[in-house]
Amino acid sequence: MRSDDVAPQPWADGGGTTRELLVADDGAWRVSLADVAAEGPFSRFAGWRRLLTVVEGTVLELLVDGVSHVVEPQRPFAFSGDDDVVARLPEGPVRALNVVADPSVSPHVTVLELGRGSALPLADDQAAYVLTGPDARSLVVGPGEVAGRCTVAVVTLDRG
Incomplete structure (x- = not known):
């Protein structure tokens, strides 16, 4: 499946779009592709695990509970869905592969x-x-x- 064939869905805050690529039948996990086009908060997924990998673009800065993390391309970054996360785009928009999973996965x-x-x-x-x-x-x-x-x-x- 080509990701460009999946219709993008806007984020609730308008800061980007998401393309759902794969979802577990039981809803225990989701793999998506996020286009982060503007700085701002990430959605919370309380109780879930998150894993983000920048796949296009230069660099993404994530403020996780106020602590800065520079996420470089092709280097997976894990964080909790309970964390307060704000994205910064020091060198422009990025595309990120996102995995969100419940605690059993x-x-x-x-x-x-x-x-x-x-x-x-x-x-x-x-x-x-x-x-x-x-x-x-x-x-x-x-x-x-x-x-x-x-x-x-x-x-x-x-x-x-």
């Missing part, structure tokens, strides 16, 4: 570069968002595989 994101002849198998608890390569901006859901030269953000949703 441990989300992980690993960014990998694959070579020309490489193939990465995905288990049924994984999905890969393709960052670069011929299938850029696509989500591959496991079981399946990503092959060829590309960079991927692999999301693993561990229920145990």
Whole structure:
């Protein structure tokens, strides 16, 4: 699935849009792509885990409960849905892969570069968002595989 084929939904505060890419049947987790276009607060997800990875743009500054964190591209950043989070855009808008999960799920994101002849198998608890390569901006859901030269953000949703 190409993320550009998913209709963006505006945030309640108007600071950006979200494209829901994948949602658990039981609602225990969600993978989405957020376009952060303006500085301002993030929505709270009380009791949930959050994991954000900048996939386009330069840098995102997050003030988490008043403490500044610089989130660089392709470096996953975890925080609690209970935290008071405010986004700052020191170098312009960014696009972020977002994982929100209830406490029964441990989300992980690993960014990998694959070579020309490489193939990465995905288990049924994984999905890969393709960052670069011929299938850029696509989500591959496991079981399946990503092959060829590309960079991927692999999301693993561990229920145990």
